[in-house]
Amino acid sequence: MALSDTKIRNTKPSGKPTKIYDTDGLFMIVTPVGGKWWRFKYRLDGKEKLISLGTYPEISLIDARQRRDDARKLVANGVDPSTFKKEQKAAKVELTENSFEFVAREWFAKFTREWSKVHTATVKERLERDVFPYIGNRNISDIKAPELLLVLRRIESRGALDTAHRTRNHCGQVFRYAIATGKADRDPSGDLLGALPPVKYGNRAAITDPKELAQLLRAVDNFKGSFVVKCAMQMLPILFCRPGELRHMEWKEIDFETNQWKIPAEKMKMENAFTVPLPSQALKLLNELSPLTSHSIYVFPCQRSPLRCMSDNAINAGLRRMGFEKSEVTAHGFRATARTMLHEVLNFDPDAIEAQLAHAVPDRLGTAYNRTKHLAVRTSMMQVWADYLDGLKNGVHV
Secondary structure, three states: OOOOHHHHHHOOOOOOOEEEEOOOOEEEEEOOOOOEEEEEEEEEOOEEEEEEEEEOOOOOHHHHHHHHHHHHHHHHOOOOHHHHHHHHHHHHHHHHHOEHHHHHHHHHHHHHHHOOHHHHHHHHHHHHHHHHHHHOOOEHHHOOHHHHHHHHHHHHHOOOHHHHHHHHHHHHHHHHHHHHOOOOOOOHHHHHOOOOOOOOOOOOOOOOOHHHHHHHHHHHHOOOOOHHHHHHHHHHHHHOOOHHHHHOOEHHHEEOOOOEEEEOHHHOOOOOOEEEEOOHHHHHHHHHHHHHHOOOOEOOEOOOOOOOEOOOOHHHHHHHHOOOOOOOOOOOHHHHHHHHHHHHOOOOOHHHHHHHOOOOOOOOOOOOOOOOOOHHHHHHHHHHHHHHHHHHHOOOOO
């Protein structure tokens, strides 16, 4: 007599395993502790065999019968369902270990110790955001150039052409690693040379007119998007550090006793530890952010995950949202703004400005700038600069 859900539910465990039968070799074992296991009994080459079909209620009666019928078809064709199941499992493991994401993470783990912290975070972010969601589960040996090009086109379509080119390079390194480890035969990224428009590098757009800068600063103060992004856009003109350095700012690097941001060497472009004096305006922003982001290691965490910092496009996207074109201003352009106006408007010594920009320019004695070079002058200069920006917003200097 065939089983029913009612009979299954009403079958109580006893002191030893109990079998209750359905039809065509399907039955259930009820264990002494109440577990209910589906089994299928079949004969192949004159031998009686068993295969597990899962547990109840995760596998319903209807599902168990379907699995039984699938197994019966295999038996009818001379295929052992147990062997077939093992081969399927092995194939799935092989596919996982040969997937683009698996190989990429293996490559990443092998080489990341040779990279700076900033570069490591940037490469990881690009792969996880722009590549893995689209080709991560694909067998790396099956990926062709057109499929990879679609991934890069998505990045290009949001205006991040430079990131698209750099991502192609990262993928190329992954493919070449796969070739070296016997998981792929060729690198399709090489076929995409010339498939993306070239990046036109040059001076980043920057505002150096006081009236235009005042308008921009007021627009940032009225930004209606993410508060964390707004604070980053407010902080960047004040500190005029590299945008990547700001995005990767960590709470543990902020010394509130000395009012300094102490950036470790591995996060700096020139790989030298660096100290940034924090004017009162920057400290105010940090205090406003603390209740919102101090649960993360990052001052400016990613909106989706506090384990990652803000994306590399967040500030520029915020500027575009407010109507400022790429030809007018970029996140990196605030460095040129400060460099020009600190010298030409506020008359600060170029050496102190270059030191604050963390440029690897030797001084007159041929010694490269260290993290505390001109620190006293820079501390005063940063407060004067922040006060000047406040004055612009209030119409004092324009």
